Amino acid sequence: MTPKQKLDEGKQDANTILYVFPKGIPGFEQLREFQLQEHNELFSLFSAVEQPATIFITVNPFDFFDNYEFELSDDALEDIGITNQEQIAVRCICTWNSDQSKTTVNLLAPLIFNIEQQTGKQIVLQNTDYTIKHPLWNGTESSKGGES
Amino acid sequence: MLVLTRKKGESIVIQNDIVITVLSVEGDNVKIGISAPKDIDIYRKEVFEAIQQNNQSAVMDSNAIQSAMLEMDKRKS
Numbered sequence: 278m279t280p281k282q283k284l285d286e287g288k289q290d291a292n293t294i295l296y297v298f299p300k301g302i303p304g305f306e307q308l309r310e311f312q313l314q315e316h317n318e319l320f321s322l323f324s325a326v327e328q329p330a331t332i333f334i335t336v337n338p339f340d341f342f343d344n345y346e347f348e349l350s351d352d353a354l355e356d357i358g359i360t361n362q363e364q365i366a367v368r369c370i371c372t373w374n375s376d377q378s379k380t381t382v383n384l385l386a387p388l389i390f391n392i393e394q395q396t397g398k399q400i401v402l403q404n405t406d407y408t409i410k411h412p413l414w415n416g417t418e419s420s421k422g423g424e425s
Numbered sequence: 426m427l428v429l430t431r432k433k434g435e436s437i438v439i440q441n442d443i444v445i446t447v448l449s450v451e452g453d454n455v456k457i458g459i460s461a462p463k464d465i466d467i468y469r470k471e472v473f474e475a476i477q478q479n480n481q482s483a484v485m486d487s488n489a490i491q492s493a494m495l496e497m498d499k500r501k502s
Contacts, residue, residue, distance in 0.1 A: 300466070302480055303473060303476045303477040303480055304476070304477035304478065304479075304480035304481045305480060305481075305484075316494065316497055317497060317498060317501045318501050319497070319500065319501045320497045320500075320501070322490070329487070330486045330487045331484055331486075332484065332485045332486070332487070332490045333480075333483055333484055333485065334483075334485065334490075334493060334497070352463040355463055356463070356464065370479070370480060370483045371483065372479065372482055372483040373483070373485060373489075373493050373496075375492070375496070377496070377500070383476070383479055383480075383483070385472075385476070386476045386479075399476070399480075401466075401468055401472060401473065401476060409475055409476060409479045410479065
């Protein structure tokens, strides 16, 4: 199976969930609907429904950074209708590089999903040291650093 | 750009429900309080621009994703 076939088939399978982002995401404010497709145990593909060629590689930050933590403001939770923790899924956008040591992950602005209502938002964390370009493969020890 | 002069403790109202108050002024630093409806997002401009740019550089097209998927499969273990 080629990756292309895999991508096309994935659009229909149960691992793909459609989410509405009421305000888009920064830099792509005009896009509202995104689908999140699990690619394998570590990676998922986050793509714009209206522009299927617009694809982001995302990871669950807790798979990579044991100590990753943040607090969501009430306003942020309310924005996408989250009332309890079980509704929340988190993914962070990777900036992929064929040189793996240069692949980075945006820990400062995670994507927050309400998996029940299928809404989402990219949140910008306040009062944190996490950066937008954290090396993905550095292990768990240095998941913080730099200035927010 | 509209330019207004305000003293510490004074405010500006935008569109009925956004209130910006100068809380303190110390040298080059101005501390500003913002009261706005919950659906209005407020960011430091340079942080917001950095995230816009980071998203734009992270986006991949259908071709780029093909080769990345092969690498992702190698990387999962």
